[in-house]
Amino acid sequence: MAKTETDSPDLDNESRITLGLLNVVHDNAATSQRSMADDLGIALGLANAYLKRCVKKGLIKVSQAPANRYAYYLTPKGFTEKSRLTAEFLSQSFNLFRRARTESAELFSQCQSLGWNRVALYGLGDLTEIMTLSARDFDIELVAVISKDTSLSDFAGLPVIHDIPRPEDIDAVIICNIVNSQESYDDACAHFPPERVLVLRFLGVSGSSGVGGNERGR
Structure with a gap:
């Protein structure tokens, strides 16, 4: 990876x-x-x-x-x-992959049931690549990868953008930044409807209720 x-x-x-x-x-x-x-x-x-x-x-x-x-x-x-x-x-890498695949499948399934089909991934790294693999099993369009601190123009086959898209342009944002997941989550919630900012449970982000859920804005 x-x-x-x-x-x-x-x-x-x-x-x-x-x-x-x-x-x-x-x-x-x-x-x-x-x-x-x-x-x-x-x-x-x-x-x-x-x-x-x-x-x-x-x-x-x-x-x-x-x-x-x-x-x-x-x-x-x-x-x-x-x-x-x-x-x-x-x-530990194998455990990360296995858990991320399981939780991402749950998350994408919930997105699909809610009609949230256009999704952006926030953060570059191993988890981002795992999410792109998992998304192939669902009717989900990954629009872009959000990263404010990179010179890359694309990652894992997706365009890299520096700003969070407008709510009318995408349906949800998924946090994929393992190292700074809390910071990324807080930033996303400040620029995007918090109820549509999604986090995998194992990231342990405060303010999120885990896969497909969010305690803010409820």
Whole structure:
């Protein structure tokens, strides 16, 4: 699945960065700290802090290389930790997919019964892609993906727009932003009828009653 600014938090942030760092070192022992930071999408100082932490934990070994450079290697303990975190990531990703497919089917079924056939998705990420797959099983037209912080013009086969459409242009907005779901929900409710802003239960958004329901505006 595509990586975006709202990619799913399958692992807590510390574990996610640690796994990413272990993968980078495993792929290229001669990588620089700047490259590590760029690959992980984090600040150089943060990459340096995590690298030092991994060295202290005995996950990574540092060796002097020619031209005043360093080479980084995974220790046996590092390989074990990488395998453990990878297994956890895959397990949680599968659980996310399974739950999202189940709840999105319930949500689209309710939209269809209410005649809400033109729907926009709010947020870019894994959940957005899962929702586009689920929508194919229903008489639902996905109009666009809403994201205010991206330069992408399309995502998952849908046009990306920066503003929430007018109520007369679409029937409902579905929140697909896992990382900032509450913020996205509040923003959508401020610009669109709250009773037509829909959220999957597992996102745990305050003010929403879960799949296909909304406590605001009732």
